[in-house]
Amino acid sequence: MTEAFAALGEPNRYRIVELLRGGPRPVNDIGGRLRLNQPQVSKHLRVLKQAGLVDVEPRAQQRLYALRAQGLRQLHDWLERYRELWDARFTQLDDLVQQLKQKEKSDGRKRR
Amino acid sequence: MAAREGEPVLTRRTSFERVSDRELVIARTIDGPARIVFDAWTRPEHVRRWWAPQSLGGRMVSCDAEVRVGGRYRYVLEPGKGGRFAFSGEYTEITPPSRLVYTAFFEPTASGPMPGAAAVMVTVTFEERDGKTHIRSRELYPSKEVLDGALATGMERGVHVTMDQLDELVASLR
Numbered sequence: 001m002t003e004a005f006a007a008l009g010e011p012n013r014y015r016i017v018e019l020l021r022g023g024p025r026p027v028n029d030i031g032g033r034l035r036l037n038q039p040q041v042s043k044h045l046r047v048l049k050q051a052g053l054v055d056v057e058p059r060a061q062q063r064l065y066a067l068r069a070q071g072l073r074q075l076h077d078w079l080e081r082y083r084e085l086w087d088a089r090f091t092q093l094d095d096l097v098q099q100l101k102q103k104e105k106s107d108g109r110k111r112r
Numbered sequence: 113m114a115a116r117e118g119e120p121v122l123t124r125r126t127s128f129e130r131v132s133d134r135e136l137v138i139a140r141t142i143d144g145p146a147r148i149v150f151d152a153w154t155r156p157e158h159v160r161r162w163w164a165p166q167s168l169g170g171r172m173v174s175c176d177a178e179v180r181v182g183g184r185y186r187y188v189l190e191p192g193k194g195g196r197f198a199f200s201g202e203y204t205e206i207t208p209p210s211r212l213v214y215t216a217f218f219e220p221t222a223s224g225p226m227p228g229a230a231a232v233m234v235t236v237t238f239e240e241r242d243g244k245t246h247i248r249s250r251e252l253y254p255s256k257e258v259l260d261g262a263l264a265t266g267m268e269r270g271v272h273v274t275m276d277q278l279d280e281l282v283a284s285l286r
Contacts, residue, residue, distance in 0.1 A: 086126045088165030090140045096152050096161050097144035104148070 004071060007051035012036060013044045017053060017067065024057055024066035133256040139248045146240035149247065150209035153236065154179045164189050173222075181206055185214070188222050198222040201231060212236045216251070230254035 008014050015034055019025065025033075031041040045065055048054040052071035057064045129137045142149050152158045156177040164170035169192025177185035186200040198219040205213035216232045217225035233252040238245050253259035 084168060085165050086128075086138055086140070088167045088170075089162055090126055090142065092162035092166065093149075093152055094142050094144075096158060097142055097148055100148045100152060100158075101144050 004051045004053060004074070007047050007053055010044070010047075012040070013048055016041070016044055016048065017072075020054065020065060020067045024059075024064035026062045026064055030065065130259070131250075134253045134259055136251045136253070136259065137248060138251070139246065141244050141246045143244050145243060146209040146238040146245045149245040150212070150238050153238075153247070154206075154212065156185075159187065163187055168192055179203060179206060196222040200225070201234075204233075209240075210238050212238075230258065232258075 008017065012034065016030060019030060019033060027038060027041050027045065030036070030045075031038050034041070036044075045054060049056070052074070053068055054065050054071075055068045057066050125140070127137075127139045129139075131137050144152075152162070154177065156175045159177065160172045160175040163175070164172040171190045173188040173190050173196060175187050177183070177187075179185075181203055184200065184202050186198060188196060188198040190196050200217050200219060201215035203212070203214045205211065213233065213235050216234050217229055218232075219225055231254070234249060235252070236247065236249045238247055240246075
């Protein structure tokens with residue numbers, strides 16, 4: 001999972017992933033659209049492939065790069081879990097703060 | 113998205129942002145004044161009521177904190193799936209009700225920090241506006257690798273990748 005985070009952390013790689021949302025594309029097409037040279041694109045694609053985020057589909061004479069839904073979904077699930085943890089904590093904190101506010105109010109009334 | 117200074121704080125959603133190689137920011141707005149939120153964040157009798165995510169099956173085993181500069185804290189948790197882990201550290205700055213700085217060590221089996229483990233520096237700010245408090249917890253990790261590792265064990269997202277972007281991305285793949 002670290003690999004997937006690190007892979008998407010590089011801005012050009014994130015741009016490649018975004019571009020591939022439109023469908024599979026060959027290396028030269030990706031380079032042309034994002035104004036990156038072919039060795040750069042190949043290097044980024046290699047990293048994305050290792051991280052399980054893209055796959056190669058051979059088609060006729062070409063090699064097309066496509067997003068791998070499963071890799072992205074796993075990454076998303078990790079994030080969701082940590083967000084859930086903090087959401088759960090903050091929800092409890094919010095409840096507690098409401099109780100403490102009420103208590104302060106009623107204590108204040110008692111003192112008067 | 114972390115609220116920027118001067119912007120109204122409207123969201124009650126938890127936000128995460130990896131703001132640099134070594135830093136993670138978790139933020140949320142809580143409905144209540146800063147003095148109450150600060151107490152709830154620090155006093156052990158309060159912390160034990162919210163730190164463990166009960167809706168996810170978590171349980172607080174123990175919670176000790178001596179809230180003074182140089183004082184120590186230790187929270188022991190039992191996640192839903194069995195086992196135990198702990199967070200511990202020392203307070204280095206306490207400015208109620210607006211700012212708190214402490215070190216944090218993760219203890220994977222609640223048996224003390226791993227030998228040679230470096231501390232995460234946590235700076236929490238509490239900014240009150242219209243009776244609500246914006247909490248911003250900034251975690252500074254000893255190195256990029258440590259943060260990457262923490263993320264890999266179930267923590268937050270990568271640089272530049274916002275949760276919303278990922279949401280959208282995943283939705284587009286369904």
